[in-house]
Amino acid sequence: MAGKKYGTIRLSLSAGNLQYGHCSQRQVDVLQNRHVIYIYYGKKSFYVGQTDHFLSRHDQHRREVKTDYRQFQHVIVLFGQYVDGNSQNDLESLLITYLTADNENLPAGEKRLCRNKTQGNQYVEYPHRDEVLAQVLTPFWERDLCEAGLVHQPSLSGLRTSILFKYSPFTELSAEQFDLIHEIQNDDRSYLIEGTAGTGKTVVLTNLAANLCACGRLKVGVVVKANWVKTARRIFRAYGLGKNIAAGTAYQLIRRRERFSVILVDEAHRLRWNSPKQNHLTTGIFDQNDPKKNELFLLGELADRLVLFYDSIQAIRPSDIPRLDFQAYVRERDFQKRMLTKQFRVQVKDAGAAYTADDYLNGICSFLQLKQDAFDPRVFQNRSEDAYFGIADSIHELFSYVDEQRQYHPKAQCRVLAGYARPWGSRYRPEDGRHVEFDWTEDEDHRWKWNSTHENWIALPGSEDEIGSIHAIQGVDLDYVGVVIAKDLTYRNGIVTAVKENYFDTNGTPPKESFSIQELSEYVRQIYYVLLTRGISGIRIYFEDQALKRHFMETAGLS
Numbered sequence: 001m002a003g004k005k006y007g008t009i010r011l012s013l014s015a016g017n018l019q020y021g022h023c024s025q026r027q028v029d030v031l032q033n034r035h036v037i038y039i040y041y042g043k044k045s046f047y048v049g050q051t052d053h054f055l056s057r058h059d060q061h062r063r064e065v066k067t068d069y070r071q072f073q074h075v076i077v078l079f080g081q082y083v084d085g086n087s088q089n090d091l092e093s094l095l096i097t098y099l100t101a102d103n104e105n106l107p108a109g110e111k112r113l114c115r116n117k118t119q120g121n122q123y124v125e126y127p128h129r130d131e132v133l134a135q136v137l138t139p140f141w142e143r144d145l146c147e148a149g150l151v152h153q154p155s156l157s158g159l160r161t162s163i164l165f166k167y168s169p170f171t172e173l174s175a176e177q178f179d180l181i182h183e184i185q186n187d188d189r190s191y192l193i194e195g196t197a198g199t200g201k202t203v204v205l206t207n208l209a210a211n212l213c214a215c216g217r218l219k220v221g222v223v224v225k226a227n228w229v230k231t232a233r234r235i236f237r238a239y240g241l242g243k244n245i246a247a248g249t250a251y252q253l254i255r256r257r258e259r260f261s262v263i264l265v266d267e268a269h270r271l272r273w274n275s276p277k278q279n280h281l282t283t284g285i286f287d288q289n290d291p292k293k294n295e296l297f298l299l300g301e302l303a304d305r306l307v308l309f310y311d312s313i314q315a316i317r318p319s320d321i322p323r324l325d326f327q328a329y330v331r332e333r334d335f336q337k338r339m340l341t342k343q344f345r346v347q348v349k350d351a352g353a354a355y356t357a358d359d360y361l362n363g364i365c366s367f368l369q370l371k372q373d374a375f376d377p378r379v380f381q382n383r384s385e386d387a388y389f390g391i392a393d394s395i396h397e398l399f400s401y402v403d404e405q406r407q408y409h410p411k412a413q414c415r416v417l418a419g420y421a422r423p424w425g426s427r428y429r430p431e432d433g434r435h436v437e438f439d440w441t442e443d444e445d446h447r448w449k450w451n452s453t454h455e456n457w458i459a460l461p462g463s464e465d466e467i468g469s470i471h472a473i474q475g476v477d478l479d480y481v482g483v484v485i486a487k488d489l490t491y492r493n494g495i496v497t498a499v500k501e502n503y504f505d506t507n508g509t510p511p512k513e514s515f516s517i518q519e520l521s522e523y524v525r526q527i528y529y530v531l532l533t534r535g536i537s538g539i540r541i542y543f544e545d546q547a548l549k550r551h552f553m554e555t556a557g558l559s
Contacts, residue, residue: 169210198345398482421486
């Protein structure tokens with residue numbers, strides 16, 4: 001058995017004073033002059049840091065005003081051949097994120113609060129990273145931190161699927177993300193950040209929010225969709241940022257009428273205007289005599305500046321601000337436009353394949369006639385059961401696929417999704433006077449309900465046995481996905497077009513007085529773009545409409 005590739009030194013603290021008189025001379029040398037990672041911890045909180053002069057750094061910490069180091073009773077110092085200037089940023093950010101995720105499901109009285117307030121670091125490839133993760137981070141967690149009583153989950157594998165891990169404000173960032181955050185943080189202008197599905201817009205948002213809080217007494221607003229409000233608040237609260245950041249829907253922030261230094265808007269393509277198809281609960285914020293005063297305008301009135309995260313092909317309802325109106329507002333107020341280009345969500349890892357996630361995304365866009373970029377069709381042609389993509393012959397086969405993946409990957413998020421091609425009859429509302437047990441029926445043995453709620457549906461017990469709609473999963477990452485491409489979409493005369501009579505989102509249909517099948521088709525195609533780009537590790541699709549299936553097979557080179 002190979003020997004340990006790292007060392008640890010455990011020390012006690014008394015009223016903030018470091019107790020290291022028992023250390024050997026070589027240990028003192030490590031504390032004075034070596035690259036180390038250190039973790040202060042007590043019963044209620046922890047702090048992770050890095051330095052190459054720990055004793056001097058500890059004296060600096062003691063003089064800090066913001067954190068009282070008397071709250072910590074212990075410190076554990078990690079050092080060794082792989083703990084150097086290359087790996088320190090990586091180890092520091094991963095430990096902050098893992099320790100916070102480890103606390104996620106503990107009772108309130110047992111949780112430790114993360115005291116780190118620094119920004120995420122730029123991710124830079126460095127030599128021997130695989131060895132650092134496998135031979136330092138993993139055993140350090142599973143042996144030393146468990147033995148010290150600092151962690152509760154002995155395995156890191158289960159923590160990697162945690163929402164707190166995926167969207168940590170301390171995530172290692174790509175050079176593109178890091179440079180963008182640094183630019184916005186050091187500027188006072190408004191920004192429009194465009195990126196297709198999976199380009200890390202939400203990760204940039206959470207990191208940017210944390211950095212803005214850390215660099216001054218800024219009041220930061222964060223706008224998310226309703227299905228993500230609780231998640232966003234939990235993330236910021238877990239990392240000790242809850243008091244500095246107000247997170248909610250655009251409607252909630254507008255109704256609060258508070259002033260912000262900056263408002264960050266996730267899914268900005270879903271901001272609303274005073275549409276005839278608007279939810280009646282939200283119309284009170286609009287000026288009936290001035291249609292330009294949409295949610296984007298009203299948010300702009302509340303903040304010194306805005307940062308918008310936007311993907312025009314994820315707008316899915318007539319109540320979403322029209323693209324031309326959105327762009328006019330951005331242009332008139334001289335927003336700085338930036339792009340995120342690197343794909344992070346979809347991870348096509350088919351053995352020996354030369355095609356990439358970009359090939360999959362470009363192929364989906366070509367099939368849906370959203371845009372026509374070149375792609376390698378072989379991404380759709382791999383027949384292996386381990387392939388990223390595949391076609392199913394029924395809805396229950398989609399459920400079999402995600403259920404099987406769940407057995408191999410118990411911590412994975414696996415769901416079946418569908419276009420809005422069935423009424424939501426299982427939603428019980430006394431005023432409707434109607435209620436059905438199941439919304440989707442394939443045969444007597446295979447029947448399913450729609451998602452029972454839009455908000456935080458993924459975390460709901462029993463949601464694995466329901467079919468998710470666009471309103472439950474937009475902005476959400478899933479590991480393995482089954483998608484029903486239903487009869488609300490077909491292929492006719494060379495065009496991918498919506499079928500109005502098979503589309504049941506009442507607020508998703510253009511008003512009667514301005515209805516056009518072209519507009520409805522744009523919404524429905526974009527809904528399927530969102531559904532088909534949720535899966536990280538795998539996806540299977542089932543076509544209800546045979547004409548549309550034939551069009552897909554031709555696009556993908558399968559006919």
